[in-house]
Amino acid sequence: MTPPQGRPGRWRTLWQEWGSPALFALLLTQFGATAVRVDGASMLPGLRHSEQLVVPKVEGWAHRAGLGTYARGDVVVFKPPRSAAAEWTREYRGVTLPWAYRPYLVKRVVGLPGDTVQVRGGTVLVNGKPLPEPRTQAYWDASCHDTASPLANTPAVTVPAGAYFVMGDNRSEGGSLDSRVFGPVDTADIAGRAVASVWPLTLPEHAQAPCDGQAHPERRVQLSGPTHWNPRLLLSE
Secondary structure, X not given: OOOOOHHHHHHHHHHHHHHHHHHHHHHHHHXXXXXEEOOOOOOOOXXXXXXXXXXXXXXXHHHHOOOOOOOOOOEEEEOOOOOOHHHOEEEEOOEEEEEEEOXXXXXXXXXXXXXXXXXXXXXXXXXXXXXXXXXXXXXXXXXXXXXXXXXXXXXXXXXXXXXXXXXXXXXXXXXXXXXXXXOOEEHHHEEEEOOEEEEOOEEEEEEEOOOOOOOOHHHHXXXXXEEEXXXXXXXXX
């Protein structure tokens, strides 16, 4: 006697209509790519407040599993170390939450595992040699390059294995709180490398950062010049 085919057929239909798309969506969100918004002015001049960056998650997963490493100059999205109490917050885009969390930050890789990093007079030294940063250096030299504050003159730090020293491109006084404050970042806390900026579609050509050292500098950035096409790949400086 032939067994009824209704139940297997029903499960097959459910899988095709619901299970397979759900599994694909799960794999895409966990191992595909995600968009991350730049909050603040810590990555000026290269990245501006509210830009949307594409981060391929599969690369982050691979690096956390020990497959591959980040390169100096990469723009990475990460959570600050758990020990950095000042980086925990209860606010999310103007809304106060009942719990504290570590928000994702966007910075640039300056020091690799084993490197010794120091900032002296506003110049980043890696293993005793000035780090080539032509675009960043020229922009801040013409604006308000911080050379005298404690963050512009830091002690030497040797980056441990499995960690990276990250800094914002904003070199004005108080322009970026980064590994100079909370130390190197573990690979496990890095979500991935930002590979492209995809939004907004256009931006004014020039962005002049405030030089007053006050909070929320992104609210006082002066934009000027003709608009240009914004979506682009993010290259290591």
